[in-house]
Amino acid sequence: MSAEQPLSQSAVDTEALQAMLSQAGNDIGAYRQYLSDLQEELRQRFYDEQPVSELVALRSARIDALLRCIWDQFEWGDDIALVAVGGYGRGELHPYSDIDLLILTASDEHSYQDNIERLITLLWDINLDIGHSVRSIEECRQAAIDDITIVTNLMESRTLAGNPALHQQLMAKVGPDKIWPSAEFFRAKWDEQIRRHRKFANTEYNLEPNIKSSPGGLRDIQMIGWVVKRHFGAQSIDELRDRHFLSQEELDTIKDGQDFLWRLRFALHLIAGREEDRLLFDHQRTLARQFGFEDDDNKLAVERFMQKYYRWVQQLGALNDVLMQHFDETILRACEAETILDINPRFRIRNGHIEVTNDKVFEKTPSALMEIFVLMAHMEAIDGVRASTIRLIRNSRHLIDDEFRADPRNKNYFLRLLQAPSRVALNLRRMKRFGVLAKFIPAFGKIVGQMQHDLFHIYSVDAHTLELIKNISRFRYPDMVKVYPMACRIMQRVPKPELLFLAGLFHDIGKGRGGDHSTLGAVDAREFCEYLGLPKRDTNLVAWLVEKHLEMSSVAQRKDIQDPDVIRDFALTVGDQQHLDYLFCLTIADINATNPSLWTSWRASLMRQLYAETRRALRRGLENPVDKQEWIAETQMAAIERLEDYGFTETEIRETWAETGEDYFIREQVDDIVWHCRAIAQRTRPGDSVVLVKEGGLLDHEGATQIFVHTRGRVGLFALLAAALEQLDLNVQDARIYNSGTGYTLDTFYVLDANGESIGDNQDRINQIVAYLKEQLADPNNSAELISRRTPRQMRLFSTPTRTSMATDLNKGHTVLEVITPDRPGLLARIAQIFNKYRVRILNAKIATLGERVEDVFFLSDENNRPIEDPQLCEDIQRAICRELDEQASKSPQ
Template sequence: MKLTTPFFERTPFFFDQNRFREKLATEKPIATFKDAMNAANIQFDVRFKEGEDIRTLIYERAHFIDLILHYAWHQFTWQTGVCLMAVGGYGRGELHPASDIDLLLLLDNDDARANLDAIEGFFTFLWDIGLEIGHSVRSLKQCVEIAKDDITVATNIMESRTLIGDDQLRDQLMNATAPDKIWTPDAFFRAKWEEQQERHNKHSDSSSNLEPNVKNAPGGLRDIQTISWVAKRYFNVRTIKQLEGRGFFTEGEYAILMTGEEFLWRVRYGLHMLAKRGEERLLFDHQRALATLFGYKDTPERLAIEQFMHRYYRIVQTLQELNDVLLQFLSEAILPNGQEQQLEPINARFQLRNSFIEVAYTKVFLEDPSALLEIFVLMGRDKRILGVRASTIRLIRESRQLIDDGFRADPRNTALFMELMRSPYSLVRQLKRMKRYGVLGRYLPEFDRITGQMQHDLFHIYTVDEHTLRVMKNMRKFRLPEAQEKFPVAAHIMNRLAKPELLYIAGLYHDIAKGRGGDHSMLGKVDAEDFCVRHGLTGRETRLVVWLVEMHLLMSAVSQKQDISDPEVIHKFALLVGDQLRLDYLYLLTVADINGTNPDLWNTWRASLMRQLYLETKRALRRGLENPIDRQELIVETQQAAIRKLEDKNLSEKRVRQIWGGMGEDYFLRESHLDIAWHTEAISCHRSDEPLILIRQSRFNGMEGATQIFVRTKDRNNVFAASANALSGLNLDIQDARIYSSPDGFTIDTFFVLDENGEPTKYDRFDAIRRALHDELALVDQYPDIIQRRTPRVLKHFTMPSRTRLSNDLVTGNTILEVISPDRPGLLAAIGRVFLRFGIQLQNAKIATLGERVEDIFFISDANGLPLSDPKLCEDLQDSICKALDDIVSQKN
C-alpha cells in the first residue's frame, strides 16, 4: 500500500513540531491544538500586515493545516482502505484565514464500519479544536456516481490531493473521473460557462457595485478559477503554469492573471482577518480599514477609500476582460461545431466565422487602424454577429496603442464613431466591448479617467463608467414595448425623437468630469462641446448636447426640491428650458440618469413628480412664455371644479365655502380639485372632536404616486412632529408634506408616503396607519421622546456634519430652509420639535432621501405667518437643528 504524508522537510519555521509532540504527550490534545493554531494565526496576520508576499502566506497556511490534520489523524486508530484528501481551494494548496477546509474521506468500499468510530471521533475532534471544515465521507464508487451528476463535486476532485492514507485510492478516483470517463471537456466547459453566467447575473453582471463580492462578482477570484478549471480539464494539466508556451495565453495575459489574483488574495485575506469570518463581500464596514491597511491616504481630491476602490475596480475590470478572451479561446477550441466551418466575407477586413466576427488577416489593424472602430460598427449593424473571436480580441488589445491624437482627429474615425452612436442594434453592448477591450478609453481619454472611479456614498451605487453605460442602456430601453408600462412618458417621447444619438452623446458625457474637483456639469460641458465639434455636429446640435450636460441635474432638483404646484416655479423652469425639444431631451436624460444611478431611487412618487413637472412645463411652453398663468385664475378654476364635484354629493356651494372658510391660497394651489372635494366632503360629515384621518392611494394622470394621508385636527403644538413620528414608527417614508392652518382653529396636514420598498402602502395597512396616528396625536400635548429605530448597517458608515441654509422667497412669502444630513430614523420628528421650540410654522416640506443622506426643503414662517427676518433667530434655529440631528446620528451609530 502506497502511503503519503505531508512535506515535513518544509515545516513552517514558526511551528516547532518537537515541542508540539511533547505537549501532546503531556497535556490535553484539544488545548494543545488550539494553542498551536492561535499562535499560527497571530504570526500569519503580523506577516500580512508587514507586507509579506501573499502567495507565501496562503500556501504556508495550507501547509500548516496539513500538519495539524496529520497530527489529528494520528489521535485515532485507522484500518486500511481509507484516505484523507484535500479538495477545492484547499486541494490546490491555498487557504485564506477563514476559508473552509474542504476534506474528502475516501473509502475503498461502501462498508465504513471498520473505521466508523475513528471517522466520527476525527471530525468531532476537528470541530472541537476550532477548524472550519467542510467534509464528506464517501466510497470510491459513491464519489464517481455523484461526480457524474454534480459538476461541483467533479471540479473538487480535479483539484484534490492526498493528505494521509492510501494514495492509490486517489489515483483510482482520478482515473474514474477523468475527461474520457465523465464530464468531457465540452460538457465541462458548457456547465462551467452556465455556472459563471448564473453567478454574474446574481451580481447584476457588474464588477462595479459599491460593495462587490471579491470571490463571486464578475472579475473576481471565481472568474480566474473558472478559466483555470476549464483549461486544466481540456489540456489535462495540474496547474495553469504548465500551460505556458502552449498558445493558451500570452506572457502578458499570464502576468495579468497572476498579479490580479495576488491583489484579490490580499484583499480577501484582509477581509477575513478584519471580519474574523469567511466574509467575501467588500462591505463598507471594511473598505476604509483595508484602504488604511494598504497604505492609502486621504488627499484634497480623493479619499483613501476611493483611491483603494478605484484600483480594485480597475483590476477586476481587467480580469473580466481577460476572462472574456480566454473563455472565448477555450470555447472555440473545445466546443464541437457540429458542422463545417462557415465563413462569410463581410468586407476586405473582416469575415464571419460561425456567427463570430474575425479579421480577414492578421495585419488588418496595423495596415488600417480605423478597423479598430469599424469592427464595433459592423456588430452594431448586424444582430447576427454574436461576438468577436478570441484571436481577434487579442489583436484588438495588442493594437489599441495605435489610437492616438491623430487617430482621434481622423474624419473617417469620427464618422465611424458617430455611425456607432446611430447603431440600430446593441449600441451599449458594443460600447461595453470597446471598454472591456481597451478601445473606448483610448478613443475617449476623458472616459478612461472615469473608468473604475467610485464615489463613497449610497446614492451612486456604481462606478462612474458603469453608471454612464447604464444610463445609455436605459435610454435604449425606452424604445422597447415593455417600457410603455413603467416609463410611459419616456417611451412616448423616445419613439418620436428625431435624433436619439444626441441624447446618447449627452448621456455619455453628463458625468464625464466627475472626480476632477469643481462643478462636474460645467467642466463636462467643455468636453461635450469638444466632442461635438470634432465629430461634425451642427451648431444647433452641439448647443443642445452642451446644454443637456450642463443642466442634467436641473429637472430632478426642481421636481424634488421645489413646489411644482406653484405656477411661478413652473414658469421659471420653463424659461430655463426654453422650448419643447429641450424639455423632451432633458426629461429622457433625467429619468435614465436617476435609474442608472440607483434603481431603488426610482419609485412611484418620483415618477409622478417628474410627470407632473414635464406636463405642466409642456402646457406653459404651449401657452407661451410671455403668458404665465395667473395664480388667482388658477385658484378660481380649482375651486369651481371642486364645487362642481361636490354638487354631486349634495353639498351646496354655500356650505362648501363655509367649510373652506379662510383657507389660504396655497391650499388651492397645491391641492387638486379632486383632493379638495375629498377633504371637504369628509369634513362635512365629521362630527367628532377626534382627528379626521383620510387615507388613499394618490394618482396622477391615472398613474400611481404614493399613499396620501390627510390629517385634520385641532391646531396644537407638535402635530407635525407627532405625525412624522407615527409614520416613522411604521417604516413609512414621508416624500412630501403640506401643512395648512384654517381660521377655525384646525391644522390640515397632507402627507405622501411610501413603504420600506419604495411603493405605495397596501390597503390592508390603512387601519394600522389610522390607529398609529390617533394614538400619537392623543399624546401631542405631553409629547414623549422621539421614537428609536435601529439604523441600517450601511448607513452607519456614512457620517457628516448636518448643514442648513436659509433664504426668503419673495413670491410665496415663506422662508426656505434646506437641511442636509445623514439619513437616520426619526429625523423629521426631531426637526418638528425644533420648530416647536422656536415657534416656527411649517407650511410645506419636500423630502428627498439620496442614498445615505437626506436633502429636505422646508417652507416655514414665524408665528405670525411672516418670513424669518431676525438674523439671531435664524442663526440659532440652524444651530439647533444641526445639533439635534447630529445628536441622533451619534446616538444611533
C-alpha cells in the first residue's frame, strides 16, 4: 500500500490499448516492441519531470492491458483468474520491477496446465520479467498460514483477468479473522523488519545503501501500510491521520519521503537498465548530477546528494520507529495490566516507558525537553519513551531557541547527561533521533547526514560522532577489557569522562565548511564549553583534544616510533599524563568509529607502543631526553649477556654486528637481536640467506607477523622482497632496512594476511613463506615479479591522482617521502623499483591502508647513506612515482 493512491488505471486509455494489442495476436515481435516503446516513454516522461507517482501507475496500467490481452488469447473457464500481487498488486511498477502474478484456480486439480505453460512461456519470450505461482484457493490459504510474506503479498492483490469471484473467495479465507490476526501479523512483520535492519547494521548510513530495504527505506513505509491494512482494514495511510496515529506534518513527511525515494529508484532503474535498489558508488555521482547537485569548494556534488538521501531516510526511519512503538502499544500491549510509577509532576513511567503527565508539559516547562533525557540516563527502570511522548518531543522542538539555550537549567541538564554513569551514548542518540540535539547544538545540525565520498569513512559525520561516543562508553564496560585492554584501564582513571564525551561530540563538527576541521572544531568546542560554564582548565583540555584528535594516530602510523626523538616530540605535544590518557581514549574510539574493519591488531599495537613510550618519556621528564649512545650501549650489552648464555663470545657477537648501523640497535628489541644473531650463526653455509618468521612481541607490534631476512645486498632487493610478499598474499605494514658494511642487509618486515590478521602459529603457512622467500633470494639474477590482479569495483571508482611530498631532515640523516595513492596490487614493489632506478636506499617504510587509498611513508637516503639534498633529484623521484602509479592504475585489469 502506498502513502497515497497513484495514477488510476482509468487515466490510461485501456480500451484503445486493448484494441491495439488485440491486433497483435500472438506476434511476439509486436509485444516486445510494445514493451520497448513503453520503457522509452517512461524514460522520456521521467526526464521531462512528470510526477513519478504517475509513472509507476502508468507502467502498471500498461502492463495490465498487455496481460489481459495475452490472457484472452487462451481458452479459460470461470474457475481460474489472473491476479496481480505484491508491488504490482498495489499498482506500483518501476521501470524494471518484477511483475508478480498469481494464477488462481478454484480447485487443486489444475486442468489448464498446457495453457498455463504456454502463457508463461509467451511472457518470458516477450522479455517480461515475471514472478509467478499457480495455486488453488485452498493452496493459497495454506501457504499464507505458513509464510507471512505470502499473506502480505495477497493483502495487496487484485484481479487482472478471469473470474473476480475467485479472488473475493480467497481474500475471505486469508483475512485477519481467519489467519494471522492483526496482533500476530504485526509481531511477525516487526520481527521481519528487525532482521532486515540488522543486515544493514541497524543504520541508515551505509556507504552503498539499499533504498528499498535499508532502515528508513521504502520497505519501512510499506511496513506501515501493511499494518494499517491488516489491523484497521484501511486502504490508505491517510486514515492514520484520521485515527490520530499521525499528524498532518508526519503524513506529509511520509508522502514527500516516498516521492523522493521513488524518484531515486526510478532513476536507478533507468541508469542500470535493470532492477537495481542499491545506491552503488557506480551510480551515486550520476544521480547527483541528475538531481541537480554541483561541486563547490567545501563539498562534492555527490556528498551533497547523499546528505539529502541520508536526511530523508533518517526522518522516515524515525517516523517508522514512532509508529512501530505506537502499534506495539495499541495492538500488542492493549490488554496488558499497567504499572505506573510517578517520577515528578512532569513525568511518569508506564510499563517501563517514560511519558509526560500531560500534553502541556513541554509548553509550560520547556526545560523538560532536556530533563527527560537526563532521567533516562540515570534511571535504569526506564526502557524507552512512549510513542505519544516521542511525538510530543518532535512537535515541541521549536521551543529550543536562543532563550532556551541560554537557560542555566538546560546547560546543567546537558552536563548531567554527560556525567551519567551509563547510557550516555544511547540518550545522545535519542536526542539526535528526536531532533533535539541538532536544535540544542546548531553546529551539530549541519553535519547530520554529511558523508565523505570515500571507502574509509563508512558513516556520515553525525553517525560517526555518535559511534565514537558509544565506543567511549564501552571503555567503561567490564566485558570490553579483552577487546580494548589499555583503553579500558585508562578510562578507569580519567577524572572527568564528560570532557571526553564533549571532545567526541565536537571533534568532527567542523567538517564540510572548508579549512582544517580540527581547528574549526576546536573553536566551536571552546565556545560551547564556555557557554556551559566549565572551568577554564577543562575548557582548554576539550579544545586541545578536538584540535589534536588526529595527532596520535598520525604519529603512530606515519612516523618512526622507535626513534626517541619522535617520542620526545610527541611527549612535548601532549605535555602531561592526563592529556595523554584523554587523547589515547579519544583516538581509539575515533579510529574504531571511522571504520571498524580497518582496526587491526597491528594498529592496536602501534597505539599501545606509542602510549607506553610516551608515558616513559613523561615520567623521565621532558628535560631529560634519552641519550642515543647510552640507549645503543644498553641494548648491545643486554643482547651480549643473553647471547653469551648460548655460548657466544663477545668478540664473535661484535664481528656479527660489524658495521651494522646504529638504527638497528635503537629500533630493534633485545629479544629480536638475539633471535637474529643466533640464526645467522647457525646457518648451514656461509653466505646463505636467513629467513625467519614469528609472531610480533608482547608490546612491539603484537598481532603482526615478523619476517626477518639476512642476505647479500644487491640492487633491487627490496623490490624483490616486496613483490614476493605480495605473491604470498601478505600485506606489509612496516619495513626496516639495515645495510651493513660487510655487504649484507638485515631486513625486517611486519605483515598481515589478506584478512588483516597475523599468521599466528600456522606452521604450514610459515614453512611456505620461508621456502618461497629463500627460493626468490637464491637466484642472484632474480628480479621483482610484479603482480597484476583485478582491481575491486569500489576501488576503481576512487581512482584519484597520486600525490607525493618530500622533505629532508639533515639532523636525522634521512629524507622522508610520503605517497598518497589509490590502493592496488604490486604497489610497494613498483615504488621500490623507482628507488632502484634513482639509486636511493630505503631505511624504513610505514604502510597505512585507509579504505581505497594508501598513505605510505618512506625514510630514504642516497647511495652513500646521506640525506637526499638535490632538489632536482627529489622532484624527479616524485614525478616518476606519480607517472608509474597513475599509468599502472589506468592499465590495471578491470
